[in-house]
Amino acid sequence: MDTKNFNNLETIELSSPASFYLDSDRFDQELQCVWFRNWIFAAHISDLPEIGDFLVSRIGDQEIIIVRTESGIRGYFNTCRHRGSALCAESVGHFHSGSIRCPYHHWTYSLEGELVQIPRLDETVSFSSSSYPLYSVATQVWEGCIFFNLAVEPLESLPAGVQPTASILRNWNVASLSVAHRFETTLDCNWKIIWENFLECYHCPGVHRELSSLVPIYQRTFMEPKDERDWDKRDDRSDPRFSGGMSEGNFSWTIDGQLHGERFPDLTEEEFDAGYVYAQHLPSMFIVGHPDYVRLVWFRPLSPTKTVFSCYWLLSQASLEKADLDLASIVDFGLKVIEEDARVCELNQRGLSSLPHLQGLLVPQEYDVLNFQKWVESQVQVGAVNVNRNSR
Numbered sequence: 001m002d003t004k005n006f007n008n009l010e011t012i013e014l015s016s017p018a019s020f021y022l023d024s025d026r027f028d029q030e031l032q033c034v035w036f037r038n039w040i041f042a043a044h045i046s047d048l049p050e051i052g053d054f055l056v057s058r059i060g061d062q063e064i065i066i067v068r069t070e071s072g073i074r075g076y077f078n079t080c081r082h083r084g085s086a087l088c089a090e091s092v093g094h095f096h097s098g099s100i101r102c103p104y105h106h107w108t109y110s111l112e113g114e115l116v117q118i119p120r121l122d123e124t125v126s127f128s129s130s131s132y133p134l135y136s137v138a139t140q141v142w143e144g145c146i147f148f149n150l151a152v153e154p155l156e157s158l159p160a161g162v163q164p165t166a167s168i169l170r171n172w173n174v175a176s177l178s179v180a181h182r183f184e185t186t187l188d189c190n191w192k193i194i195w196e197n198f199l200e201c202y203h204c205p206g207v208h209r210e211l212s213s214l215v216p217i218y219q220r221t222f223m224e225p226k227d228e229r230d231w232d233k234r235d236d237r238s239d240p241r242f243s244g245g246m247s248e249g250n251f252s253w254t255i256d257g258q259l260h261g262e263r264f265p266d267l268t269e270e271e272f273d274a275g276y277v278y279a280q281h282l283p284s285m286f287i288v289g290h291p292d293y294v295r296l297v298w299f300r301p302l303s304p305t306k307t308v309f310s311c312y313w314l315l316s317q318a319s320l321e322k323a324d325l326d327l328a329s330i331v332d333f334g335l336k337v338i339e340e341d342a343r344v345c346e347l348n349q350r351g352l353s354s355l356p357h358l359q360g361l362l363v364p365q366e367y368d369v370l371n372f373q374k375w376v377e378s379q380v381q382v383g384a385v386n387v388n389r390n391s392r
């Protein structure tokens, strides 16, 4: 019996209906069934170095405060138990005096979320403040990456959702790195468009000229050797056009293909030679280990047609202390690829509104787009997750 041993599809498949990228009911459904169920990336641990440091992460119309406390990293809905005012007006900052004070009537909470002060409440009024803590949100940290989960009872642990494995970037020691450069923009496209673009290289030769010359297999519209039929029977498997990896004389995803940060000391020869090692966590982030830096990309859906896109470039202390560090060579290369992808993502979204376009097609190289669409659909079919802290 013939067992298929390559990734690509053997037939043309239907893509998701165009309405899935446009319709606000569908968007709400995906928030409730996908984004509120799964662990969502919020920050790198170095974003919150001090106790009291916070940031606010937003998905749809939900805002989540992530704060460093004495007990670790805590998460709360950005809402006051009095009359529901947002507690944090800013998206990043520091809670002074070890407390979170509502800007409206000054109800005050400890960093652990307990209601500790209600100004000028008549002493004769009976009230149990311990029954009104902030609405807490589960948080977990993987490799220095802080995630939150809005479900009352998160279904799986964070590492279980990392693909291909939670240990694949272990030798990069991501938790010990610092953010050397941040980029954030709002793209005019649905969040799924960004994933679908990321999950295929059919667009690479036409859209990413420089990247495809650094990574020759991309010129052939393939992401990895096993995409092709008979990949194991080639006698030229060491050629990077077939094996994947970097082209001759290039080592990292930088403007000139050379290392600009210090090589991460714990990488194996294989990890170094690969030039790029990917991990992803649906639906909010992917992370790439290069020999001298780490790139972390994440998304937050705001509406059916708007998604916040962020990228961090993480470097080791040794790299940051290099007198001749050429950070621009690292960052500018990534920004170019981001611009190229952003352009086609927004074009894709624009075209989906055309009245006759009801549903697109997937070619064999787009097997992982199909996997992704099936994953989203399976989550939607399971239904909304319970996020109601008041239900008993």
Ligand code: FES
Residues within 6 Å of the ligand: 080, 081, 082, 083, 084, 085, 102, 103, 104, 105, 106, 107
């Ligand atoms: S709404 Fe927060 S103190 Fe009144």
Ligand SMILES: [Fe+2]
Residues within 6 Å of the ligand: 197, 198, 203, 204, 207, 208, 341
């Ligand atoms: Fe791309």
